[in-house]
Amino acid sequence: MKKLTLPAASDMTLTAVCAALGDPVRMKIAQCLAHSGEKNCSGFEVDHLSKSTLSHHIKILREAGLIQPRIQGKEHFYSLRTEELDQRFPGLIALLLAEEV
Amino acid sequence: MKKLTLPAASDMTLTAVCAALGDPVRMKIAQCLAHSGEKNCSGFEVDHLSKSTLSHHIKILREAGLIQPRIQGKEHFYSLRTEELDQRFPGLIALLLAEEV
DNA sequence: TCTACAGTTTGAAAAATATCGAACTTAAAA
DNA sequence: TTTTAAGTTCGATATTTTTCAAACTGTAGA
Secondary structure, three states, X not given: XXXXXXXXXXXXXXXXXXXXXXXXXXXXXXXXXXHHOOEEHHHOOOOOOOHHHHHHHHXXXXXXXXXXXXXXXXXXXXXXXXXXXXXHOOOHHHHHHHOOO | OOOOOOOOHHHOOHHHHHHHHOOHHHXXXXXXXXXXXXXXXXXXXXXXXXXXXXHHHHHHHHHHOOEXXXXXXXXXXXXXXXXXXXXXXXXHHHHHXXXXX
């Protein structure tokens, strides 16, 4: 099993978070999770992207500190890291929620 | 004289704003303006970038709706569009201010 | 008018990013 | 144990972005 690393709240940078959210696919995923709580890959409402591309976007969101996985069997459920984000970037999740999805 | 367009608050997108802030040079400029109010190009504390590159970054910030120019003689003074940003993305400027510069 | 200055635009090269298919991993089901 | 399903990793390609120098624009001062 792969050990996957999530940055501590103090290690996240606003620049990396913004870069992660600066792509329309990743913004969609983040907003989707902000609204729905938890989803696996097939639950993101992004159209006709290969699974390798989707996996790439998820990795960027994860490495920026925005999302965390919960692995259950063969499924990977993702959710926003609400606690860390509220601590490190208060107001950020509200910005995601305010946008229409 | 060139007519330059700023997007209305309602036309700004969070994705474009995040993409604009997702580059370290532009994040620096935005934070600089958030703290200092108004500066011209030579006032941004970015190291050894050609003026054409700096101009390019300013354009991206402007087109995303983040900054506005005030042209006075040969100088272009830039500032954050605080009213529009507070209306369209409440909490965003606080995020910029919260980061160390 | 001529020159210097602050900044933009253009065109090109280099670097980074997005995308895909194929191969791989892991876990559940047959 | 074999197969299937969910997702990641790898390698390659196409697109985008960053960057610079050179040319240009508009303003102020000599």
